[in-house]
Amino acid sequence: MLPLLLLLLVPGGIARALSPESASQLPAPQNVTIDSRNFYNLLRWAPVQVEKDPVFYTVQYKTQSYDKWGEINCTHIAETKCNFTSTEIQSHWITFFRVRSELEDMQSDWVETDAFMAAKDTIVGPLTLKDVVSNPDSLLLNFLPPLGKVTSIFDVEYLVHYWEKSTAIKKTITTRNTQVELQNLRQLTEYCFQIQAAVKHSLRSYSCGLLSNTSCHQTTMSDGTKAGYILLIFVVTIIVVVGVAMVFFYLGNFNEAIKAWSQPSLKIPSHIEEYLNDPDMPVFEDWENTCVEVDHWDSLSVVSKAEGSQTEA
Ligand SMILES: *[C@@H]1O[C@H](CO)[C@@H](O)[C@H](O)[C@H]1NC(C)=O
Numbered sequence: 001m002l003p004l005l006l007l008l009l010v011p012g013g014i015a016r017a018l019s020p021e022s023a024s025q026l027p028a029p030q031n032v033t034i035d036s037r038n039f040y041n042l043l044r045w046a047p048v049q050v051e052k053d054p055v056f057y058t059v060q061y062k063t064q065s066y067d068k069w070g071e072i073n074c075t076h077i078a079e080t081k082c083n084f085t086s087t088e089i090q091s092h093w094i095t096f097f098r099v100r101s102e103l104e105d106m107q108s109d110w111v112e113t114d115a116f117m118a119a120k121d122t123i124v125g126p127l128t129l130k131d132v133v134s135n136p137d138s139l140l141l142n143f144l145p146p147l148g149k150v151t152s153i154f155d156v157e158y159l160v161h162y163w164e165k166s167t168a169i170k171k172t173i174t175t176r177n178t179q180v181e182l183q184n185l186r187q188l189t190e191y192c193f194q195i196q197a198a199v200k201h202s203l204r205s206y207s208c209g210l211l212s213n214t215s216c217h218q219t220t221m222s223d224g225t226k227a228g229y230i231l232l233i234f235v236v237t238i239i240v241v242v243g244v245a246m247v248f249f250y251l252g253n254f255n256e257a258i259k260a261w262s263q264p265s266l267k268i269p270s271h272i273e274e275y276l277n278d279p280d281m282p283v284f285e286d287w288e289n290t291c292v293e294v295d296h297w298d299s300l301s302v303v304s305k306a307e308g309s310q311t312e313a
Protein backbone atom coordinates (compact mmCIF):
# COMPACT_ATOMS: atom_id res chain seq x y z
CA MET A 1 0.00 0.00 0.00
CA LEU A 2 2.73 2.44 0.98
CA PRO A 3 4.88 1.96 -2.21
CA LEU A 4 1.71 2.49 -4.27
CA LEU A 5 0.97 5.75 -2.46
CA LEU A 6 4.52 6.94 -3.04
CA LEU A 7 4.25 6.13 -6.74
CA LEU A 8 1.04 8.14 -6.92
CA LEU A 9 2.34 11.12 -5.01
CA VAL A 10 5.89 11.44 -6.33
CA PRO A 11 5.14 12.40 -9.98
CA GLY A 12 2.95 15.30 -8.80
CA GLY A 13 5.70 16.49 -6.48
CA ILE A 14 8.25 16.37 -9.28
CA ALA A 15 5.94 18.24 -11.65
CA ARG A 16 5.46 20.96 -9.04
CA ALA A 17 9.18 21.18 -8.35
CA LEU A 18 9.84 21.73 -12.07
CA SER A 19 8.02 25.11 -12.02
CA PRO A 20 4.74 24.24 -13.81
CA GLU A 21 4.32 27.69 -15.37
CA SER A 22 7.23 27.16 -17.69
CA ALA A 23 6.96 23.40 -18.15
CA SER A 24 4.76 21.91 -20.80
CA GLN A 25 3.06 19.82 -18.12
CA LEU A 26 0.84 20.92 -15.24
CA PRO A 27 0.41 18.93 -12.03
CA ALA A 28 -2.44 16.44 -12.47
CA PRO A 29 -5.48 16.70 -10.17
CA GLN A 30 -5.19 14.54 -7.05
CA ASN A 31 -7.65 12.63 -4.93
CA VAL A 32 -10.11 12.14 -7.77
CA THR A 33 -13.17 10.52 -6.21
CA ILE A 34 -16.80 9.88 -7.05
CA ASP A 35 -19.30 10.81 -4.40
CA SER A 36 -22.59 9.09 -5.17
CA ARG A 37 -25.52 9.34 -2.78
CA ASN A 38 -29.03 8.28 -3.72
CA PHE A 39 -27.99 8.43 -7.40
CA TYR A 40 -26.76 12.01 -7.13
CA ASN A 41 -23.35 11.65 -8.69
CA LEU A 42 -20.47 14.02 -8.19
CA LEU A 43 -16.90 13.62 -9.41
CA ARG A 44 -14.51 15.71 -7.31
CA TRP A 45 -10.79 16.33 -6.96
CA ALA A 46 -8.34 18.45 -5.00
CA PRO A 47 -7.55 21.85 -6.59
CA VAL A 48 -4.22 22.10 -8.37
CA GLN A 49 -2.13 24.95 -6.95
CA VAL A 50 0.07 27.01 -9.27
CA GLU A 51 1.38 30.50 -8.69
CA LYS A 52 -0.10 31.95 -11.85
CA ASP A 53 -3.74 32.19 -13.01
CA PRO A 54 -6.54 29.89 -11.93
CA VAL A 55 -6.33 26.39 -13.30
CA PHE A 56 -9.14 24.82 -15.35
CA TYR A 57 -10.17 21.21 -15.59
CA THR A 58 -11.70 18.92 -18.16
CA VAL A 59 -13.58 15.69 -17.48
CA GLN A 60 -14.18 12.88 -19.96
CA TYR A 61 -15.86 9.50 -19.65
CA LYS A 62 -16.16 6.22 -21.47
CA THR A 63 -18.12 3.06 -20.88
CA GLN A 64 -16.91 -0.48 -20.68
CA SER A 65 -18.82 -1.41 -23.81
CA TYR A 66 -17.86 1.63 -25.91
CA ASP A 67 -14.15 2.36 -25.56
CA LYS A 68 -14.12 6.00 -26.70
CA TRP A 69 -13.70 9.05 -24.44
CA GLY A 70 -16.54 11.58 -24.57
CA GLU A 71 -17.39 14.86 -22.82
CA ILE A 72 -20.07 15.52 -20.18
CA ASN A 73 -20.40 19.31 -20.02
CA CYS A 74 -17.46 19.55 -17.63
CA THR A 75 -14.98 20.87 -20.19
CA HIS A 76 -12.50 23.58 -19.22
CA ILE A 77 -14.28 24.36 -15.95
CA ALA A 78 -12.90 26.28 -12.96
CA GLU A 79 -14.76 24.20 -10.38
CA THR A 80 -13.07 21.16 -8.86
CA LYS A 81 -16.18 19.02 -9.24
CA CYS A 82 -18.40 17.69 -11.97
CA ASN A 83 -22.04 16.87 -11.31
CA PHE A 84 -22.98 14.14 -13.76
CA THR A 85 -26.35 13.29 -12.20
CA SER A 86 -28.49 14.45 -15.13
CA THR A 87 -26.31 13.32 -18.01
CA GLU A 88 -26.74 10.60 -20.58
CA ILE A 89 -24.74 8.25 -18.34
CA GLN A 90 -27.14 5.55 -17.20
CA SER A 91 -27.17 4.12 -13.69
CA HIS A 92 -26.43 0.59 -14.90
CA TRP A 93 -23.53 1.54 -17.22
CA ILE A 94 -20.04 0.59 -16.14
CA THR A 95 -18.24 3.90 -16.63
CA PHE A 96 -14.72 5.30 -16.31
CA PHE A 97 -13.88 8.98 -15.84
CA ARG A 98 -10.67 10.94 -16.35
CA VAL A 99 -9.72 14.47 -15.34
CA ARG A 100 -6.84 16.76 -16.26
CA SER A 101 -5.84 20.30 -15.36
CA GLU A 102 -5.39 22.97 -18.02
CA LEU A 103 -3.74 26.38 -18.01
CA GLU A 104 -3.38 28.39 -21.22
CA ASP A 105 -1.75 26.01 -23.69
CA MET A 106 -0.53 23.64 -20.99
CA GLN A 107 -2.21 20.54 -19.69
CA SER A 108 -1.55 17.76 -17.21
CA ASP A 109 -1.70 14.02 -17.64
CA TRP A 110 -5.12 12.45 -17.33
CA VAL A 111 -6.04 10.92 -14.00
CA GLU A 112 -8.42 8.00 -14.44
CA THR A 113 -10.98 6.67 -11.98
CA ASP A 114 -11.90 3.08 -11.23
CA ALA A 115 -14.98 1.59 -12.86
CA PHE A 116 -18.17 3.20 -11.61
CA MET A 117 -21.73 1.95 -11.82
CA ALA A 118 -24.27 4.11 -10.01
CA ALA A 119 -26.67 1.23 -9.38
CA LYS A 120 -23.96 -0.66 -7.56
CA ASP A 121 -21.83 2.12 -6.09
CA THR A 122 -24.30 4.74 -5.00
CA ILE A 123 -25.04 4.87 -1.30
CA VAL A 124 -28.77 4.81 -0.74
CA GLY A 125 -30.36 6.29 2.33
CA PRO A 126 -30.69 6.86 5.13
CA LEU A 127 -34.44 6.47 4.86
CA THR A 128 -36.74 8.84 6.65
CA LEU A 129 -39.35 7.49 9.03
CA LYS A 130 -42.79 9.03 8.42
CA ASP A 131 -44.80 7.67 11.33
CA VAL A 132 -45.30 4.74 13.65
CA VAL A 133 -48.62 3.34 14.82
CA SER A 134 -48.42 1.44 18.11
CA ASN A 135 -50.69 -1.51 18.81
CA PRO A 136 -50.66 -3.99 21.70
CA ASP A 137 -48.90 -6.71 19.67
CA SER A 138 -47.46 -4.85 16.69
CA LEU A 139 -45.88 -1.65 15.40
CA LEU A 140 -46.82 -0.31 11.98
CA LEU A 141 -43.96 1.67 10.39
CA ASN A 142 -44.32 4.08 7.49
CA PHE A 143 -41.22 5.47 5.82
CA LEU A 144 -40.31 7.39 2.69
CA PRO A 145 -38.66 5.67 -0.29
CA PRO A 146 -35.10 6.84 -1.08
CA LEU A 147 -35.85 8.50 -4.41
CA GLY A 148 -38.72 8.31 -6.88
CA LYS A 149 -36.32 7.63 -9.73
CA VAL A 150 -34.55 4.79 -7.94
CA THR A 151 -37.65 2.79 -7.18
CA SER A 152 -38.99 3.16 -10.72
CA ILE A 153 -35.76 1.89 -12.32
CA PHE A 154 -34.50 -0.60 -9.80
CA ASP A 155 -35.79 -3.33 -7.63
CA VAL A 156 -35.54 -1.92 -4.14
CA GLU A 157 -36.01 -3.94 -1.00
CA TYR A 158 -36.18 -2.62 2.51
CA LEU A 159 -34.59 -4.32 5.45
CA VAL A 160 -36.16 -3.55 8.80
CA HIS A 161 -33.98 -4.56 11.72
CA TYR A 162 -35.82 -4.55 15.04
CA TRP A 163 -35.26 -5.66 18.59
CA GLU A 164 -36.70 -5.44 22.04
CA LYS A 165 -34.88 -2.55 23.66
CA SER A 166 -33.97 -4.52 26.78
CA THR A 167 -32.59 -7.56 24.94
CA ALA A 168 -30.93 -6.29 21.72
CA ILE A 169 -31.54 -9.61 19.93
CA LYS A 170 -32.16 -8.40 16.39
CA LYS A 171 -34.63 -9.71 13.86
CA THR A 172 -34.84 -8.57 10.25
CA ILE A 173 -37.85 -8.28 7.97
CA THR A 174 -37.40 -7.86 4.21
CA THR A 175 -40.15 -6.09 2.31
CA ARG A 176 -40.83 -4.20 -0.91
CA ASN A 177 -43.31 -1.80 0.68
CA THR A 178 -42.59 1.42 2.51
CA GLN A 179 -45.05 0.23 5.13
CA VAL A 180 -44.21 -2.69 7.34
CA GLU A 181 -45.78 -4.27 10.39
CA LEU A 182 -43.63 -5.75 13.13
CA GLN A 183 -45.81 -8.53 14.46
CA ASN A 184 -46.05 -10.80 17.49
CA LEU A 185 -44.69 -8.18 19.82
CA ARG A 186 -45.28 -8.04 23.54
CA GLN A 187 -47.62 -5.39 24.89
CA LEU A 188 -46.28 -2.39 26.85
CA THR A 189 -42.75 -3.14 25.62
CA GLU A 190 -40.30 -0.78 23.97
CA TYR A 191 -38.97 -1.91 20.59
CA CYS A 192 -36.24 -0.25 18.51
CA PHE A 193 -35.65 -0.47 14.78
CA GLN A 194 -33.47 0.68 11.90
CA ILE A 195 -34.42 0.69 8.24
CA GLN A 196 -32.14 0.18 5.27
CA ALA A 197 -32.73 0.08 1.53
CA ALA A 198 -31.10 -2.50 -0.72
CA VAL A 199 -30.88 -1.82 -4.46
CA LYS A 200 -30.81 -4.80 -6.81
CA HIS A 201 -28.18 -3.87 -9.37
CA SER A 202 -27.79 -7.22 -11.10
CA LEU A 203 -29.51 -10.58 -11.20
CA ARG A 204 -28.56 -11.66 -7.70
CA SER A 205 -26.66 -8.76 -6.16
CA TYR A 206 -27.98 -6.06 -3.93
CA SER A 207 -26.05 -3.12 -2.59
CA CYS A 208 -27.07 -2.18 0.90
CA GLY A 209 -27.77 1.42 1.81
CA LEU A 210 -27.16 3.38 4.95
CA LEU A 211 -28.98 2.44 8.12
CA SER A 212 -31.52 4.95 9.35
CA ASN A 213 -31.23 6.37 12.83
CA THR A 214 -32.42 4.04 15.55
CA SER A 215 -35.98 4.80 16.57
CA CYS A 216 -37.75 3.29 19.58
CA HIS A 217 -41.47 2.96 20.24
CA GLN A 218 -43.56 1.25 22.89
CA THR A 219 -46.42 -1.10 22.19
CA THR A 220 -49.74 -0.25 23.81
CA MET A 221 -51.81 -2.16 26.39
CA SER A 222 -54.15 -4.84 25.10
CA ASP A 223 -57.93 -4.56 25.65
CA GLY A 224 -57.81 -7.68 27.78
CA THR A 225 -55.19 -6.20 30.08
CA LYS A 226 -57.09 -2.92 30.18
CA ALA A 227 -60.30 -4.75 31.16
CA GLY A 228 -58.28 -6.73 33.70
CA TYR A 229 -56.94 -3.55 35.25
CA ILE A 230 -60.38 -1.98 35.39
CA LEU A 231 -61.81 -5.13 36.98
CA LEU A 232 -58.93 -5.24 39.46
CA ILE A 233 -59.45 -1.60 40.44
CA PHE A 234 -63.17 -2.26 40.81
CA VAL A 235 -62.65 -5.36 42.97
CA VAL A 236 -60.01 -3.65 45.13
CA THR A 237 -62.34 -0.67 45.63
CA ILE A 238 -65.20 -2.97 46.67
CA ILE A 239 -62.94 -4.89 49.06
CA VAL A 240 -61.68 -1.69 50.63
CA VAL A 241 -65.18 -0.26 51.03
CA VAL A 242 -66.60 -3.51 52.49
CA GLY A 243 -63.51 -3.90 54.68
CA VAL A 244 -63.82 -0.41 56.09
CA ALA A 245 -67.55 -0.92 56.68
CA MET A 246 -66.87 -4.22 58.44
CA VAL A 247 -64.18 -2.70 60.62
CA PHE A 248 -66.55 0.05 61.75
CA PHE A 249 -69.35 -2.45 62.28
CA TYR A 250 -67.08 -4.81 64.21
CA LEU A 251 -65.64 -2.02 66.36
CA GLY A 252 -69.16 -0.87 67.17
CA ASN A 253 -70.21 -4.41 68.20
CA PHE A 254 -66.97 -4.90 70.06
CA ASN A 255 -67.66 -1.86 72.21
CA GLU A 256 -71.13 -3.14 72.92
CA ALA A 257 -69.75 -6.59 73.73
CA ILE A 258 -67.15 -5.16 76.09
CA LYS A 259 -69.80 -3.13 77.80
CA ALA A 260 -72.17 -6.04 78.03
CA TRP A 261 -69.46 -8.34 79.38
CA SER A 262 -67.70 -6.02 81.81
CA GLN A 263 -70.43 -3.85 83.25
CA PRO A 264 -72.51 -6.25 85.40
CA SER A 265 -69.55 -7.64 87.34
CA LEU A 266 -67.57 -4.43 87.41
CA LYS A 267 -67.77 -2.84 90.79
CA ILE A 268 -65.80 0.31 91.15
CA PRO A 269 -64.61 0.84 94.73
CA SER A 270 -66.28 3.88 96.21
CA HIS A 271 -63.09 5.83 96.76
CA ILE A 272 -62.15 5.38 93.10
CA GLU A 273 -65.68 6.29 92.09
CA GLU A 274 -65.33 9.54 93.96
CA TYR A 275 -62.00 10.08 92.32
CA LEU A 276 -63.49 9.40 88.91
CA ASN A 277 -66.34 11.76 89.54
CA ASP A 278 -63.91 14.55 90.32
CA PRO A 279 -64.62 17.08 87.52
CA ASP A 280 -60.97 18.20 87.64
CA MET A 281 -59.86 14.90 86.14
CA PRO A 282 -60.81 15.23 82.44
CA VAL A 283 -58.65 12.25 81.47
CA PHE A 284 -61.37 9.91 82.66
CA GLU A 285 -64.21 11.59 80.84
CA ASP A 286 -64.84 8.56 78.64
CA TRP A 287 -64.92 6.28 81.60
CA GLU A 288 -67.36 8.64 83.23
CA ASN A 289 -69.67 8.35 80.22
CA THR A 290 -69.65 4.61 80.59
CA CYS A 291 -70.39 5.09 84.24
CA VAL A 292 -73.56 6.98 83.39
CA GLU A 293 -74.85 3.81 81.76
CA VAL A 294 -73.72 1.76 84.71
CA ASP A 295 -75.97 3.92 86.86
CA HIS A 296 -78.77 3.30 84.40
CA TRP A 297 -78.18 -0.47 84.53
CA ASP A 298 -78.00 -0.38 88.29
CA SER A 299 -81.33 1.37 88.50
CA LEU A 300 -82.84 -1.33 86.27
CA SER A 301 -81.47 -4.08 88.48
CA VAL A 302 -82.77 -2.29 91.47
CA VAL A 303 -86.23 -2.33 89.93
CA SER A 304 -86.01 -6.04 89.15
CA LYS A 305 -84.80 -6.67 92.69
CA ALA A 306 -87.70 -4.71 93.97
CA GLU A 307 -90.02 -6.79 91.76
CA GLY A 308 -88.30 -9.92 93.02
CA SER A 309 -88.75 -8.90 96.59
CA GLN A 310 -92.33 -8.03 95.83
CA THR A 311 -92.87 -11.53 94.36
CA GLU A 312 -91.17 -13.00 97.38
CA ALA A 313 -93.25 -10.95 99.67
C1 LIG B 1 -5.63 13.72 -0.72
O1 LIG B 1 -6.26 12.96 0.33
C2 LIG B 1 -5.40 12.67 1.40
C3 LIG B 1 -6.13 11.77 2.36
O2 LIG B 1 -7.47 12.18 2.50
C4 LIG B 1 -4.92 13.96 2.05
O3 LIG B 1 -4.04 13.68 3.10
C5 LIG B 1 -4.24 14.83 1.03
O4 LIG B 1 -3.89 16.08 1.60
C6 LIG B 1 -5.14 15.06 -0.18
N1 LIG B 1 -4.39 15.77 -1.22
C7 LIG B 1 -4.73 16.96 -1.65
C8 LIG B 1 -3.87 17.57 -2.68
O5 LIG B 1 -5.71 17.55 -1.19
Ligand SMILES: *[C@@H]1O[C@H](CO)[C@@H](O)[C@H](O)[C@H]1NC(C)=O
Residues within 6 Å of the ligand: 073
Ligand atom coordinates in the same frame (compact mmCIF):
# COMPACT_ATOMS: atom_id res chain seq x y z
C1 LIG C 1 -23.67 22.65 -19.35
O1 LIG C 1 -23.22 23.56 -18.32
C2 LIG C 1 -23.65 24.88 -18.49
C3 LIG C 1 -22.99 25.73 -17.42
O2 LIG C 1 -22.81 25.01 -16.23
C4 LIG C 1 -25.16 24.93 -18.42
O3 LIG C 1 -25.61 26.25 -18.63
C5 LIG C 1 -25.74 24.03 -19.51
O4 LIG C 1 -27.17 23.98 -19.40
C6 LIG C 1 -25.19 22.62 -19.39
N1 LIG C 1 -25.63 21.81 -20.49
C7 LIG C 1 -26.11 20.59 -20.32
C8 LIG C 1 -26.52 19.87 -21.57
O5 LIG C 1 -26.22 20.07 -19.22
Ligand SMILES: *[C@@H]1O[C@H](CO)[C@@H](O)[C@H](O)[C@H]1NC(C)=O
Residues within 6 Å of the ligand: 040, 041, 042, 083, 084, 085, 086
Ligand atom coordinates in the same frame (compact mmCIF):
# COMPACT_ATOMS: atom_id res chain seq x y z
C1 LIG D 1 -26.37 17.71 -9.16
O1 LIG D 1 -27.39 17.85 -10.13
C2 LIG D 1 -28.69 17.46 -9.70
C3 LIG D 1 -29.66 17.56 -10.86
O2 LIG D 1 -29.04 17.90 -12.03
C4 LIG D 1 -29.11 18.35 -8.56
O3 LIG D 1 -30.38 17.98 -8.11
C5 LIG D 1 -28.09 18.21 -7.44
O4 LIG D 1 -28.44 19.10 -6.39
C6 LIG D 1 -26.70 18.53 -7.92
N1 LIG D 1 -25.76 18.24 -6.85
C7 LIG D 1 -24.78 19.11 -6.50
C8 LIG D 1 -23.91 18.70 -5.36
O5 LIG D 1 -24.61 20.16 -7.07
Ligand SMILES: *[C@@H]1O[C@H](CO)[C@@H](O)[C@H](O)[C@H]1NC(C)=O
Residues within 6 Å of the ligand: 126, 127, 128, 212, 213
Ligand atom coordinates in the same frame (compact mmCIF):
# COMPACT_ATOMS: atom_id res chain seq x y z
C1 LIG E 1 -30.24 11.13 12.69
O1 LIG E 1 -29.84 11.68 13.93
C2 LIG E 1 -29.01 12.81 13.82
C3 LIG E 1 -28.57 13.23 15.20
O2 LIG E 1 -29.41 12.76 16.18
C4 LIG E 1 -29.77 13.94 13.11
O3 LIG E 1 -28.96 15.06 12.98
C5 LIG E 1 -30.21 13.43 11.74
O4 LIG E 1 -30.98 14.42 11.10
C6 LIG E 1 -31.00 12.16 11.85
N1 LIG E 1 -31.24 11.62 10.52
C7 LIG E 1 -32.46 11.29 10.09
C8 LIG E 1 -32.55 10.75 8.71
O5 LIG E 1 -33.44 11.42 10.77
